[in-house]
Amino acid sequence: MNLRVTIGFLAVAVILGVLVFGLDKFNIGPTSAAQANATATTTASQQPQIFSFDDSKVTAFELHQADKSVQIQKQGDTWVVAGTGDPANKSSFTSLIVRMSQLKATRAVDNPGTDLSQYGLDSPKDTASATLDDGTKYELDIGNKTPVQTGTYAKKADAPDVYVIADQVATDLERLLADPKEPPTPTPPPPTNTPAATPAVTGTGTPTPNP
Structure with a gap:
């Protein structure tokens, strides 16, 4: 070379x-x-935080759908349906309030404009509001599903931003509206008495006389 x-x-x-x-x-x-910070920032920006509050400080929760409404109030360590005093459906209520307390959007709608009817938010399909022990209220308006069924449009009642959230939030809300009371504990059926088996009768044969 x-x-x-x-x-x-x-x-x-x-x-x-x-x-x-x-x-x-x-x-x-x-x-x-x-690089890690950049990734975290990107992920956070893709899932905007809508609400962040301590669900243990909630003292009242109110749901509306068309002409139907339910209010749930805290009395001591229990939750009751206002107006009836019936225990609230614990599993449905807990699922909804925990989900709402740290609610994140799938995404924010870019330039949503002022015409909320395109999202079903001019007259929201459902609303949910949580009141804390200091009087602070968090209210969520829920509208239509997205055209491609990837989520549901929603917004805070006191802000213009429109978001897409998971359908599960609306599902939990509607389940609680349909059945706000704690279901009764099913009564076990009475035991069935099995009759004792009747022993088989062994017949005595007729002796044959000897010739």
Whole structure:
């Protein structure tokens, strides 16, 4: 091989080695921490936080759907349906309030405009409001499903932003509206008496006389 070519290759190798050492030494370029932060920021921006409150501080919860409404109030350590005093459906209520207390959107609607009818939010299909022990109220309006059925449109009652949320929120709300009371504990059926088996009767044969 030509000596000049060999020297040229060696020089290039040395320069590359110096560059790699310098980038590593002085942290030039994106660090793993920066990349992680960028990823976390991107993920957070894709799932905007709608509500964030302590579900244990909720003292009243109200649901509306068309002409149907249900209010659930806290009395001591129990939840009751207002107006009846019946115990509230614990499983449905707990699922809904916990989900709502840390509600995140699948995404925010870009430039939603002022015509809320396109989202079913001019007259919301459902509304849910949680009142905390300090009087703070969090109210969610729920509209139509998205055209491609990827979620449900929703917004805070006191803000113009429109979001797409998981259908499960509306499902939980409608389940509680349909059945706000704690279902009764089923009564076990009475035991069935099994009659004792009747022992088989062994017949006595007629003796045959000897001739």
